Amino acid sequence: MSNEEAALVERAQQGDPAAFSEIYDRHQPAIYRYISFRVGGTAAAEDLTSEVFVRVVGRIDRFKYRGRPLLAWLYTIARNLVTDHHRRVGRHTVTPLDEARPAPGEGPEARAERHLAELGVVRALGALTEEQRQVILLKFVEGMDSAEMAGLLGKTVGSVKALQHRALAALRRAMDAEEEGSRR
Amino acid sequence: MRRPLRELLDECLARTLSGEATAEECLQLYPEQADELRPLLEAATDVRQAQVPACDPAAYAAGKRRMLEALASRPLPARTSVPRALVLRRALVLAAAIFVIAAAGLLLPGWPTAEIDRQATLANAGGLVQVLPVGDDAWRAALVGERFESGDRIRTAASATAVLAFFDGSTTWLEPETEVTLAAMSSRRDGGERTTSLFQWSGATFSRVRPLPDQDSRFEIETATALAAVRGTEFALRIQEDGATLVTVNEGAVRVTGGRATVEVGELEETAVEPGGDPEPPRPAALPAPTPELPVPERLPDPPTPTRTTAPPAPTATALQPEETKDPGLVEYERTPAPVDSEITLQPFERTVLPHPIERTVTPVAVDIGKTPEPTAVIKTPAPAGTLVPVDKTETAQPALSPEPTRTPEAKPTEALALSPEPSSSPEVKPKKTNVPPGQTKTPPGQATKTPAAAANP
Numbered sequence: 001m002s003n004e005e006a007a008l009v010e011r012a013q014q015g016d017p018a019a020f021s022e023i024y025d026r027h028q029p030a031i032y033r034y035i036s037f038r039v040g041g042t043a044a045a046e047d048l049t050s051e052v053f054v055r056v057v058g059r060i061d062r063f064k065y066r067g068r069p070l071l072a073w074l075y076t077i078a079r080n081l082v083t084d085h086h087r088r089v090g091r092h093t094v095t096p097l098d099e100a101r102p103a104p105g106e107g108p109e110a111r112a113e114r115h116l117a118e119l120g121v122v123r124a125l126g127a128l129t130e131e132q133r134q135v136i137l138l139k140f141v142e143g144m145d146s147a148e149m150a151g152l153l154g155k156t157v158g159s160v161k162a163l164q165h166r167a168l169a170a171l172r173r174a175m176d177a178e179e180e181g182s183r184r
Numbered sequence: 185m186r187r188p189l190r191e192l193l194d195e196c197l198a199r200t201l202s203g204e205a206t207a208e209e210c211l212q213l214y215p216e217q218a219d220e221l222r223p224l225l226e227a228a229t230d231v232r233q234a235q236v237p238a239c240d241p242a243a244y245a246a247g248k249r250r251m252l253e254a255l256a257s258r259p260l261p262a263r264t265s266v267p268r269a270l271v272l273r274r275a276l277v278l279a280a281a282i283f284v285i286a287a288a289g290l291l292l293p294g295w296p297t298a299e300i301d302r303q304a305t306l307a308n309a310g311g312l313v314q315v316l317p318v319g320d321d322a323w324r325a326a327l328v329g330e331r332f333e334s335g336d337r338i339r340t341a342a343s344a345t346a347v348l349a350f351f352d353g354s355t356t357w358l359e360p361e362t363e364v365t366l367a368a369m370s371s372r373r374d375g376g377e378r379t380t381s382l383f384q385w386s387g388a389t390f391s392r393v394r395p396l397p398d399q400d401s402r403f404e405i406e407t408a409t410a411l412a413a414v415r416g417t418e419f420a421l422r423i424q425e426d427g428a429t430l431v432t433v434n435e436g437a438v439r440v441t442g443g444r445a446t447v448e449v450g451e452l453e454e455t456a457v458e459p460g461g462d463p464e465p466p467r468p469a470a471l472p473a474p475t476p477e478l479p480v481p482e483r484l485p486d487p488p489t490p491t492r493t494t495a496p497p498a499p500t501a502t503a504l505q506p507e508e509t510k511d512p513g514l515v516e517y518e519r520t521p522a523p524v525d526s527e528i529t530l531q532p533f534e535r536t537v538l539p540h541p542i543e544r545t546v547t548p549v550a551v552d553i554g555k556t557p558e559p560t561a562v563i564k565t566p567a568p569a570g571t572l573v574p575v576d577k578t579e580t581a582q583p584a585l586s587p588e589p590t591r592t593p594e595a596k597p598t599e600a601l602a603l604s605p606e607p608s609s610s611p612e613v614k615p616k617k618t619n620v621p622p623g624q625t626k627t628p629p630g631q632a633t634k635t636p637a638a639a640a641n642p
Contacts (some may be wrong), residue, residue, distance in 0.1 A: 017255055029238070046247065050243075054250060083367065140231045146194055164193065169223075178460070
């Protein structure tokens with residue numbers, strides 16, 4: 001966590017609304033993307049993302065700097081909420097990521113094909129361990145390199161690379177199993 | 185020399201993600217490893233092709249508004265100093281109010297049925313057990329006797345085991361490399377409607393569940409692929425390498441749900457649930473699930489009381505951390521709750537060599553390295569205490585912020601500790617305090633050991 005972020009957290013801990021707004025503007029998109037890939041479905045992702053920041057308000061006093069950025073803490077809250085969500089609705093009700101939004105110039109067939117592929121990715125991600133899933137999302141959705149992920153996850157660069165390797169191998173297996181299942 | 189696959193993969197991913205090269209071009213650079221790299225890069229391509237979701241602007245604004253409303257309704261922290269007499273008077277008034285409310289509550293018809301949160305206790309542990317308290321962002325070592333709340337996550341390191349004792353007398357053993365979230369623990373005030381719910385992320389558990397008092401009570405363990413719900417039984421749940429969940433029932437019955445189906449698994453039966461699939465029909469178990477060896481104490485241990493009488497050594501002192509548990513905010517030290525034979529005192533920026541058998545009897549504790557080290561730390565061991573070795577202060581300046589700590593996953597704990605191969609041959613430093621001279625031990629190596637920071641858990 002940079003000094004600047006530490007100062008921002010301190011302002012938030014003193015109840016400064018502008019500091020909370022800044023935290024929201026900085027991190028809401030990443031938290032929303034993480035949750036979307038975990039639960040699918042726009043409405044559920046929006047609700048859970050909103051709940052993350054409500055919890056931030058209630059718990060910011062408990063946040064202590066331990067060498068990891070604020071975003072890591074937000075991911076922790078998001079992960080716990082996603083777990084609760086899965087418990088409530090059952091684990092197999094994942095819906096496609098963004099059904100309502102066609103890509104530019106995309107026909108209905110291509111769109112349907114893309115939805116199926118995305119659904120496969122989301123389901124395959126569900127078969128990974130939490131750490132594997134997080135490293136995949138940070139790498140390919142957030143565009144972080146291994147050093148950035150190491151800082152966020154509290155690991156060495158070497159162990160992040162090893163985790164990334166295991167995660168992709170597990171994802172490949174899960175996606176193959178998905179394809180196999182859909183062919184039957 | 186052939187580079188590790190993980191390095192090549194990382195390099196290929198960096199090149200393809202930056203647009204510098206295509207996956208095929210990367211594979212041509214490493215023809216020997218192309219067969220291994222290809223499926224991994226294909227999986228990466230599939231993920232990249234998934235459309236990145238973006239939040240609807242109206243939902244974005246609504247979320248922000250909700251957060252600020254929560255902030256506005258939050259009680260302000262007290263900032264003014266209050267005279268001591270007034271504080272006492274307020275405390276008395278508050279105590280009286282609590283007494284009146286409690287007395288009234290006893291008479292209210294709904295009071296016995298009110299739902300209250302319950303806890304679990306770390307009843308026993310062998311090896312490194314860690315907890316991630318709900319809302320926290322850093323794992324820390326858990327101590328025997330520690331109470332956990334709903335939402336806390338618990339995990340065991342390689343070769344470590346733990347026993348969780350729940351509020352209703354049920355117990356769950358955690359095998360090595362197991363991680364669970366205590367998703368919910370509650371009951372009515374009168375003890376009815378007990379809920380104990382775990383989410384098992386990895387590894388293997390063995391549960392002995394007390395008979396549940398009513399139809400609304402439940403004990404369940406959920407995984408990524410299955411939900412196992414029981415009503416008083418003994419069963420094991422293992423997440424296999426391929427992500428499938430295997431449930432084996434020793435006594436009673438377990439209802440296992442996965443996909444869109446539910447099966448009831450009876451005594452000495454088992455079932456497996458593949459990722460995304462329905463549970464397989466129950467089949468006879470080859471053997472009952474073995475009862476874990478780690479004993480459950482008859483009386484639950486008292487919660488640990490943190491004290492700072494013995495402080496942790498400087499942060500760079502030799503740390504024991506499995507690769508997956510490394511956290512830049514934590515350094516873990518060894519400790520076992522056993523008798524002590526020798527003792528040395530560490531001053532800041534000193535470290536010591538510990539005897540080999542200690543690695544088999546450790547229960548670590550965590551030390552927040554963000555805090556200033558206390559003046560001294562005491563290390564107690566059954567074998568000859570090591571020789572103090574001063575630590576280079578420049579080396580300790582930023583231990584946790586280095587992106588590549590010097591510890592390697594391959595290094596065994598004793599190797600990491602072996603700063604001085606011949607403890608007694610180092611003339612420049614001596615133990616500050618020794619109860620038993622080096623070389624004379626009361627207990628054989630490999631038994632009881634105790635090291636510092638027993639009470640330094642933040």
